[in-house]
Amino acid sequence: MRHLWQGLSGWLASPLVALVARRGTLLPWAPVFLSVGIGFYFALRAEPTGPVVAVALGLALLLWAGGLFGPDLGRSPAFAIALIAGGFVLAVARAHLVAAPVLPFRYYGPVEGRVVDIDRSFSDQIRITLDEVRLNDVATRKTPARVRVALHGDQMGFVPEPGLIVMVTAHLSPPDGPVAPGGFDFQRLAWFSGLGAVGYARSPPMVVERPEGHGSLAAFRLRMRLSAAMQAGREGQAMAFASALMTGDRSGVTAETNDALRASNLSHMVSISGLHMGLLTGFVFALFRYGLALVPVLGLRTDGKKIAAVAALGAATFYLFLAGPEVATRRAYVMAAVMLVAVLFDRRAISLRSLAIAALICLVLEPESLTEPGFQMSFGATAALIAGFEQWTKYQHHVPAALRPGLVMVLSSLLAGTATAPIAAAHFNRIAEYGLLANLLTVPVMGTVVMPAGVIAALLAPFGLAGPAIWVMEKGSAFILWVATWVAGMKGAVVTVPTPPDIVLPLLGFFGAALMIGGARWVRAGGAGGVVLALLLWGGAERPDxxxxxxxxxxxxxxxxxxxxxxxxxxxxxxxxxxxxxxxxxxxxxxxxxxxxxxxxxxxxxxxxxxxxxxxxxxxxxxxxxxxxxxxxxxxxxxxxxxxxxxxxxxxxxxxxxxxxxxxxxxxxxxxxxxxxxxxxxxxxxxxx
Known part of the structure; x- marks a missing residue:
C-alpha cells in the first residue's frame, strides 16, 4: 500500500514539477483562465447572489496569496484557480457598474437628445444614437441614458451631425431578447452599451440646438468632418470604404457593400481592428526608422528604432482618438501599444507574452468583450500567427529566398483564416470559401497602397496637398471592393452552417489556446483533440422542429x-x-x-x-x-x-x-x-x- 501511495504521489507531482520548470513561459495562460471565469458568469441562467460573489472574491484573494507565497509545486495551480475566480468577480462587477435605466414599456411620442453616434440599421437606414435623453411624461429614473433611432422615409434634407440636439417623434421599445432560444442576445449587448431603448421614426428630426465648441464629442466631430471631406465630390462606395477604415465612420457603407465584404471574408477591412492598427503603426514606424537612417547625423547619434516606436505609438493613439473607443479599436490599440512599448524596453515586440498582456488589459477593462466575435477572432488570429511563425523560423532556411515573401503572405492568410473561420462560422453561420484568395489579392494593396496613401494624405492635408494621395487611396479601395464583389459572385462563394451548441465555442477557445500556446507536446496534442471534439459536437447540432x-x-x-x-x-x-x-x-x-x-x-x-x-x-x-x-x-x-x-x-x-x-x-x-x-x-x- 505504501508503495502504491508513493507511486501515485509521484505521478500526481510530476506535472506540477513540469509546471515549476516552465513557470516563466506560463503568462500566455493567464488570459485563458481569466476568460474561463468570465465565461462562467455569462453562462449562468440566474444572477449570482451576494454571498456567492463574496466567496469567489475571497477564494481569488486567498489563492493569489498562495500563488505568491505558497510552496513551489502549488503556485501555478493556485494562480490558475485565482484567475478563474477573479474573472467571475470581474464580470459581476462590470455588469453592475454599467447599469442604466431600460425603458420598461413601449413608447410613442417626442424624443429629445444629443446625437452621439451615426451608423446604419439592419434595413440599411441611417440610424442615430442619442444621449441626454428626454421623453414626454416619463420619469427621469425610467428614462434611458441612450436610445437608438432608425430614420425611415424621406428625411427632407436632414443630415445628422455630432452634438446636434434634436427632437423626433419616434416609436421606442426596450431592447428585444433572443429571436429564438439559444440565439443572439441583443439585450445583453444593449446592457453593456448603455442602450436603454431602440426604435424608429418616419418623420425627420427637428434641430433644437446646434453644438457649441468641442467638449466630449471632439473626436466624433473630427471623425465625421474628415469623413465628409474625404467623400466630398466623390460618388460610389470606394471613398465611403476608405473613410470607414481611416476614420471609423461606417455610415456611408451600404448594406450591399457589407454583404459583398462578408461573402468574400473581407469584412474585417471595414472595421478598424488589428489589421488597420498594425498597418498604420508599421508604416509610421518604417517611415521614421528608415527616414532617420537616411540622415547620417541623426541616424548615428540617435536610437532610431525607439524614436520610430514613439512616433508609431503617437500615431496609434491619435488613430484611437479619431476612430472612437469602440471595443475592436481599443483592443487593436492595446495590442499595438504593448508591442511598441516592448520595443522601447528592448523586448520582443511580437510574442505570446505581449499578446497575453494585451488580452489581460482588454478583459479587465471590458470583460463582456470575451463574448464578442471581434475579440475572439482578433486574438485567435494573432495567436495563430505568432505560434505559426515560430515554427516558420525553424524551417524557412529550406525555402529559396526569392520565394519567401510570397510564401509568408500565403502562410499569414492561411493561419489567420484557419484560426478565425470556425469562430466566424459560429457567430455568422457562414464560411467564405474563397476568403483566402480575396485576402491574398487585397491585403497587400491595403498595406502598400491604401494605408500609406491615407497617412501621407493626413500629413499633407494641412498644406492643401492631399489630393493626389486621396486619389491613390480611392483607386486602391475601389480595387478591394471590386475583388470583394467578384469573389462574392463566384458560385459557392458562401457555405452556410448551422449554429453550434452552446458548449462548442468555449471548447474551441480553450483547446485552441492549448494548441497554440501549450508548449509541451502533450498539451498541444490535447488541444488538437479538444478542437476535433468541439467540431464533432457541432456536426451533431440539433435545430428546433x-x-x-x-x-x-x-x-x-x-x-x-x-x-x-x-x-x-x-x-x-x-x-x-x-x-x-x-x-x-x-x-x-x-x-x-x-x-x-x-x-x-x-x-x-x-x-x-x-x-x-x-x-x-x-x-x-x-x-x-x-x-x-x-x-x-x-x-x-x-x-x-x-x-x-x-x-x-x-x-x-x-x-x-x-x-x-x-x-x-x-x-x-x-x-x-x-x-x-x-x-x-x-x-x-x-x-x-
Missing part, C-alpha cells in the same frame, strides 16, 4: 426542404436570423414558398407531429382561433386570447410576451418546449424595471 416568434406573427416549421415560414414578408430580422441559424441560405420569400402551410392568409394550417398546427393573424384572428381550438390542435395567435379556455395547446400574444420566442422539439415521449426566457434566464439585462 418548430419556431414561434415572440409576438406570434411568424412561425417556422422544419421540413425536408428546410424551414418553411408562415409569411413571405414582415418580421424580416426574425426570419433572417432563423434561417441563418439553421444554416439555410434561402431568403424569406423562398422559405415561405416551401410546402408546409396551407389555407388563406391569416388562417394557415400545417401538420406538426401528431397535432394540427393553426396560425392565426390579422384582424379578427382571436375569433377564428376560438372557433378552431379543439383537442389535437396547436394554435398560434398574434392577438390576445379573448375566449374561454379550450382544449387546444394555445400560444397567444399574451403568453408569448411572457415567454419570449419558443422552440419546439419532437421527441419520443412528446414535445419538448424551450422558451427564450428560460434560455436567457434571470439576468440583469433582461429584468423589467
Amino acid at each position: 418548430l419556431l414561434i416568434s415572440g409576438d406570434g406573427t411568424l412561425v417556422g416549421l422544419m421540413t425536408a426542404e428546410g424551414r418553411a415560414l408562415s409569411k413571405d414578408k414582415g418580421a424580416g430580422f426574425v426570419a433572417k436570423s432563423w434561417l441563418e441559424d439553421d444554416g439555410d441560405a434561402a431568403d424569406q420569400p423562398t422559405a415561405a414558398k416551401r410546402a408546409a402551410f396551407t389555407g388563406k392568409k391569416g388562417a394557415l394550417q400545417a401538420a406538426f407531429a401528431d397535432l394540427r398546427l393553426l396560425v392565426f393573424a390579422g384582424k379578427g384572428s382571436a375569433v377564428r382561433a376560438a372557433d378552431a381550438c379543439a383537442a389535437g390542435t396547436l394554435v398560434v395567435l398574434s392577438e390576445d386570447w379573448g375566449g374561454a379556455g379550450g382544449d387546444c395547446a394555445l400560444f397567444d400574444r399574451r403568453k408569448l410576451r411572457e415567454s419570449g420566442a419558443l422552440a419546439l422539439y419532437r421527441e419520443a415521449d412528446g414535445l419538448r418546449i424551450l422558451s427564450a426566457k428560460d434560455w436567457a434566464g434571470d439576468r440583469l439585462w433582461n429584468r423589467r424595471r
Whole structure:
C-alpha cells in the first residue's frame, strides 16, 4: 500500500514539477483562465447572489496569496484557480457598474437628445444614437441614458451631425431578447452599451440646438468632418470604404457593400481592428526608422528604432482618438501599444507574452468583450500567427529566398483564416470559401497602397496637398471592393452552417489556446483533440422542429426542404436570423414558398407531429382561433386570447410576451418546449424595471 501511495504521489507531482520548470513561459495562460471565469458568469441562467460573489472574491484573494507565497509545486495551480475566480468577480462587477435605466414599456411620442453616434440599421437606414435623453411624461429614473433611432422615409434634407440636439417623434421599445432560444442576445449587448431603448421614426428630426465648441464629442466631430471631406465630390462606395477604415465612420457603407465584404471574408477591412492598427503603426514606424537612417547625423547619434516606436505609438493613439473607443479599436490599440512599448524596453515586440498582456488589459477593462466575435477572432488570429511563425523560423532556411515573401503572405492568410473561420462560422453561420484568395489579392494593396496613401494624405492635408494621395487611396479601395464583389459572385462563394451548441465555442477557445500556446507536446496534442471534439459536437447540432416568434406573427416549421415560414414578408430580422441559424441560405420569400402551410392568409394550417398546427393573424384572428381550438390542435395567435379556455395547446400574444420566442422539439415521449426566457434566464439585462 505504501508503495502504491508513493507511486501515485509521484505521478500526481510530476506535472506540477513540469509546471515549476516552465513557470516563466506560463503568462500566455493567464488570459485563458481569466476568460474561463468570465465565461462562467455569462453562462449562468440566474444572477449570482451576494454571498456567492463574496466567496469567489475571497477564494481569488486567498489563492493569489498562495500563488505568491505558497510552496513551489502549488503556485501555478493556485494562480490558475485565482484567475478563474477573479474573472467571475470581474464580470459581476462590470455588469453592475454599467447599469442604466431600460425603458420598461413601449413608447410613442417626442424624443429629445444629443446625437452621439451615426451608423446604419439592419434595413440599411441611417440610424442615430442619442444621449441626454428626454421623453414626454416619463420619469427621469425610467428614462434611458441612450436610445437608438432608425430614420425611415424621406428625411427632407436632414443630415445628422455630432452634438446636434434634436427632437423626433419616434416609436421606442426596450431592447428585444433572443429571436429564438439559444440565439443572439441583443439585450445583453444593449446592457453593456448603455442602450436603454431602440426604435424608429418616419418623420425627420427637428434641430433644437446646434453644438457649441468641442467638449466630449471632439473626436466624433473630427471623425465625421474628415469623413465628409474625404467623400466630398466623390460618388460610389470606394471613398465611403476608405473613410470607414481611416476614420471609423461606417455610415456611408451600404448594406450591399457589407454583404459583398462578408461573402468574400473581407469584412474585417471595414472595421478598424488589428489589421488597420498594425498597418498604420508599421508604416509610421518604417517611415521614421528608415527616414532617420537616411540622415547620417541623426541616424548615428540617435536610437532610431525607439524614436520610430514613439512616433508609431503617437500615431496609434491619435488613430484611437479619431476612430472612437469602440471595443475592436481599443483592443487593436492595446495590442499595438504593448508591442511598441516592448520595443522601447528592448523586448520582443511580437510574442505570446505581449499578446497575453494585451488580452489581460482588454478583459479587465471590458470583460463582456470575451463574448464578442471581434475579440475572439482578433486574438485567435494573432495567436495563430505568432505560434505559426515560430515554427516558420525553424524551417524557412529550406525555402529559396526569392520565394519567401510570397510564401509568408500565403502562410499569414492561411493561419489567420484557419484560426478565425470556425469562430466566424459560429457567430455568422457562414464560411467564405474563397476568403483566402480575396485576402491574398487585397491585403497587400491595403498595406502598400491604401494605408500609406491615407497617412501621407493626413500629413499633407494641412498644406492643401492631399489630393493626389486621396486619389491613390480611392483607386486602391475601389480595387478591394471590386475583388470583394467578384469573389462574392463566384458560385459557392458562401457555405452556410448551422449554429453550434452552446458548449462548442468555449471548447474551441480553450483547446485552441492549448494548441497554440501549450508548449509541451502533450498539451498541444490535447488541444488538437479538444478542437476535433468541439467540431464533432457541432456536426451533431440539433435545430428546433418548430419556431414561434415572440409576438406570434411568424412561425417556422422544419421540413425536408428546410424551414418553411408562415409569411413571405414582415418580421424580416426574425426570419433572417432563423434561417441563418439553421444554416439555410434561402431568403424569406423562398422559405415561405416551401410546402408546409396551407389555407388563406391569416388562417394557415400545417401538420406538426401528431397535432394540427393553426396560425392565426390579422384582424379578427382571436375569433377564428376560438372557433378552431379543439383537442389535437396547436394554435398560434398574434392577438390576445379573448375566449374561454379550450382544449387546444394555445400560444397567444399574451403568453408569448411572457415567454419570449419558443422552440419546439419532437421527441419520443412528446414535445419538448424551450422558451427564450428560460434560455436567457434571470439576468440583469433582461429584468423589467
